Amino acid sequence: MTASTLIFIIALLTLFSYWYGMQRSIKVAGGTTEIKRMRSLPQQFGLLTAFCCGLPALLLLLLWMIFEPIVVESLVVSQLPAAVQELSSADLGLYFNDIRLLAETQINELAGKDTNLQVALYLQQVTQKASYLKTALILIAALAGVIIVVSRFNVDFSARVISERIIKFLFLSCSIVAIFTTLGIIMSVLFESLQFFKSVSSLDFLFGTKWSPQIAMRSDQVASSGAFGAVPLFAGTLLITVIAMLIAAPVGLMTAIYLSQYASPTLRTYAKPMLEILAGIPTVVYGFFAALTVAPFIRDIGQALGLTVASESALAAGVVMGIMIIPFVSSLSDDAINAVPVALKEGSLGMGATESETIKKVLLPAALPGIVGAMLLAISRAVGETMIVVMAAGMAANLTANPLNSVTTVTVQIVTLLTGDQEFDSPKTLAAFALGLMLFVTTLALNIIALKVVRKYREQYE
């Protein structure tokens, strides 16, 4: 039975057991009029029964789905000839894939002496048996849960307390999903990166200045060794981030200041949605805008001024990324400015300072940590932004500080390396994970610093 049918059956059983639990509890109480003798309501008994039916079954199904492929593969591999078993794990995987494909076709019982066919047949039998076993075990688990819990029903049985404890535990596990996600990210990126650093030294990766991740098909090919020096990528990312922040920081900060200190309510009612639109536009749309409108525009201006501008210039990507980050900077700076106690501002105005002097010399210095935090978060967003640079910045790993040249970034290379066919043992694919690790660590560090800065400063005023 497929997983979806099983889940459907479990759901039906759970519903049924809710009803059954209710009925049983009423019976235990001795009829509908006697319910008040019980410590819990019939619905609470029903809920507990439903939990005891559905949860073990679902848990079992999940475990089964995780472990079945592993067990089946090892069983099948043990059937293979010794010569095949000694293959490297990648080749063995390919071999196993062949057998799996074979097993999906109809095999004649008398397939003959071809070992592959025999093993495929064995695989068919194993999966068949596993499927029966799975269905049987899960149904038994569901029914056993119901029977055990129902047998314990009595007047003093507090179904509510137990089911509430279960719910609480479920809630707790939901909140732990976040931790598992983080762990999953760290593990997946770290493991593949370690794999990568086995074939490429980490010093070469961090300090090498040549990036050409093409790995030759044959060993005697020209330029057969790929170069994995990531410095050009870091430099490109830095260049685009700097350009973006040059736009976003002043515009975003001034927007926040003007909207919070000067703007009339009318202007605010129009400007807030404008910022929300800017914040809500998908990055792929910004990428399209950058590649097809801004980049040609910049190139035309550059040519009119007699400059050579690459058709995929860092400037175009950076400018559009800056526009994208404006609302981010402005809303965070707004929070920081609003958190400054009004007394400071009023004191300064009372001393005769003009509004701009108050802002520049009192409000901004007081809000500085918050603003710095906002900028750090904005930088981290710019560093991790993908679609704009994929569409508007280039692929060529140039090590340059000229914004009119084409540069490439960490995220662009991750996308380039991982779209299309991939093998998980080639350095080319693994390099993407190493880059992902760098990206994750950088943004995480920026965030932690930013949050620390913001929190410290909040404590100052609270």
Add this chain to the structure above:
Amino acid sequence: MNKLTQQDKVQDVMSDSGKQSNTEIIAQSLKKRHRKENRFRFAGKMAIAFGFLMVSILLLDIGSKAMPAFHQHWIKIELQYNTQWLSIDSSDADQETLYAGDYRSVLKNSLYEMFPEVSGRRDKRDLLKLFSSNNEFSIRDQVLAEPALLGQTVSIWVLADDDVDTYYKSQYTPGKAGGRINDKQALWLDKLYQNGQIESRFNTLFFTNGDSREPELAGIKGALTGTLLTMFVTLMISFPIGVAAAIYLEEFAPKNRWTDIIEVNINNLAAVPSIVFGLLGLAVLINVFGLPRSVPLIGGIVLSLMTLPTIIIASRASIKAVPNSLREAAIGIGASEMQVALGHVLPVAMPGILTGTIIGLAQALGETAPLLMIGMIAFIVDVPGGILDPSTVMPVQIFLWADSPENAFLAKTSAAILVLLVFLFVMNFSATLLRKKFEKLGR
């Protein structure tokens, strides 16, 4: 520290001018200070104006580029369902033989008869190039639906090729070459146009077709369906988990290190670049668990992990805003902790939670990068039927089309962007409405 020194400076400046007690100097400096004030205000106005300018340029640019995609050109031709050309014997025409007929030659020969002056292989090919390659199939479908057409001559409208479409949508002079239309083709087109045999219609194919290599046939139905399926999975996973986590953290979690770790974790996850979630999906879901690539299920799981922090943070804020008197009153009449949380706090916090969920989903709707990682970038013509069918989503479709060399895809891309923006606008608007309603209820 910094704050103090700055304030000292302000005081210094003031006491300096006070010492001189020269009203003229103060008046003069006042002028300068007011000029500075005005400059500062002007800078603020410019910043906001820049924002407005960029929003309008962006929307106008995409809107104007998208307009051409909403209509396309059709050409009226005299089609002869000649059984000889079809190589069908009309006497025993069952569906199968009708299906196997040579409709291409029907189209070809009918066109040659319409334009008797066209001779030579190259000219003939140029003539055929004016029509969409899909026409032979639409003709076939018509015959299959109505076999009585065999042997008759009918005038029908057929889809023009995207080159013709682009030609008419650009600045062109009738009868003169332009774009990828050469002089001869332009003359033929002009003849058709004079006879009223070329018409521009609303482009319904854009909404009813899947992706295609031919710009005139490409549509967004596949991507839109894929998006809806992916969003469905995302909602189904992230909403219950997000709300449960928020309830736990706000109502039940003890104040200890574990809770702190979870909180810091959620805050950090909210700022992890989306592409990293794609790496997670690729390494764990596809590589370790061996789930299939390019399917909405995986896309939905990855996107829900990405939106979870948003939903949790918004839900927590909303739960926190529920007045404590409500909890105390409920506990006072004997409700258990869980009953208070689920029966009293949650319903009151629901509008805020829903607002947060919609905003999170809107984010996920526009997300592209993580989906590229898990292979939702494949070229898929069929409209997906379930969460395990290979499919693509709107943002990825936009990305794919934006990369296409064909000029006609430019308009398609912009049109797809418009559709996506409309969706986002509706979602954000409903979130705002919900929030407004909630605020009113709160008062």
